[in-house]
Amino acid sequence: MLPRLERVVEHFVSNDNTQRTKGRMAGPRWKQVIEKALEKNGKENVFQLATHSSTSPFPQVRCLIFRAFLQTPSNPSNPLLITTTDVRTPKAREMVENPWVQLVWWHDDTKEQYRISGWAGVVPAPGHALEKAFKEAIEGKGGAEAGVVKGRGSAVRDGGLRKVGVGEGGHDWESYRREVFSTMSGHMKATWARPQAPSGDLDGEYELMKGWPERIGEGKEGEDKEFYEKALGNFGLVVVDPIEVEVVELGVVPNRRRKFVLRGEDEWDVVEVVP
Numbered sequence: 001m002l003p004r005l006e007r008v009v010e011h012f013v014s015n016d017n018t019q020r021t022k023g024r025m026a027g028p029r030w031k032q033v034i035e036k037a038l039e040k041n042g043k044e045n046v047f048q049l050a051t052h053s054s055t056s057p058f059p060q061v062r063c064l065i066f067r068a069f070l071q072t073p074s075n076p077s078n079p080l081l082i083t084t085t086d087v088r089t090p091k092a093r094e095m096v097e098n099p100w101v102q103l104v105w106w107h108d109d110t111k112e113q114y115r116i117s118g119w120a121g122v123v124p125a126p127g128h129a130l131e132k133a134f135k136e137a138i139e140g141k142g143g144a145e146a147g148v149v150k151g152r153g154s155a156v157r158d159g160g161l162r163k164v165g166v167g168e169g170g171h172d173w174e175s176y177r178r179e180v181f182s183t184m185s186g187h188m189k190a191t192w193a194r195p196q197a198p199s200g201d202l203d204g205e206y207e208l209m210k211g212w213p214e215r216i217g218e219g220k221e222g223e224d225k226e227f228y229e230k231a232l233g234n235f236g237l238v239v240v241d242p243i244e245v246e247v248v249e250l251g252v253v254p255n256r257r258r259k260f261v262l263r264g265e266d267e268w269d270v271v272e273v274v275p
């Protein structure tokens with residue numbers, strides 16, 4: 001029996017930027033720092049995520065909205081960061097090809113910067129081509145290569161994703177994906193139902209987009225149902241499994257920078273570095 005979402009998600013930032021805090025588990029120090037900042041201002045929920053591209057020399061960076069920490073009784077020391085995306089975007093492919101990511105997140109209210117390095121997985125609809133990569137990486141099969149950082153062992157093996165698991169006895173990712181989807185606004189849902197993949201070439205036909213759905217309702221019947229199903233099919237979770245977290249505090253004098261590094265399964269070493 002899997003724990004219900006309310007119990008496993010510690011900190012959920014909903015679509016209207018309000019926060020819900022349920023059944024809080026303490027977790028590592030760095031997570032508590034982020035939560036404190038979110039409590040102060042939950043609207044500061046946008047981070048920038050960098051991925052690798054196999055077709056470009058440039059790091060690929062974009063803004064994403066932090067949705068939740070996923071922390072279950074299986075991963076009390078390795079909370080996962082959850083965000084959402086359209087599985088058709090380049091970033092989804094990039095994370096499957098090379099799951100090593102880094103994100104940076106500035107909180108103006110607390111004057112803190114978080115830089116999180118780790119492994120990222122994409123949770124698509126069941127049967128989607130990207131599903132296999134997620135499962136295999138967590139199970140330590142196809143992801144063996146992807147899951148190894150030089151000199152650091154396997155982050156997937158050591159980190160939270162492996163502990164949370166997939167399949168029999170693991171986390172029910174599909175229920176979780178659907179539950180997160182259900183919290184999205186009608187406007188957001190419509191973005192996943194658009195006919196062309198995000199970042200696709202519009203061939204200069206900007207006007208074309210005026211015919212695309214703007215909002216999706218409950219998906220009960222007719223065209224709304226059709227769009228709802230399409231959106232749910234393109235909707236994916238992005239899961240970031242941190243192995244290094246750097247916290248810079250510019251609100252204290254002297255400024256402070258601490259690096260939290262995952263050691264072994266569930267211990268975080270902390271190193272003070274010059275800011």
Ligand SMILES: Cc1cc2nc3c(=O)[nH]c(=O)nc-3n(C[C@H](O)[C@H](O)[C@H](O)COP(=O)(O)O)c2cc1C
Pocket residue numbers: 046060061062063064065066083084085086089090091092198199
């Ligand atoms: C403030 C802000 C928040 C955003 N949040 C998300 C998000 O949560 N998920 C997402 O897929 N795209 C989000 N985007 C759009 C992405 O930054 C990006 O433009 C889009 O996903 C295409 O990314 P890609 O071509 O790098 O894959 C956001 C953009 C902005 C400006």
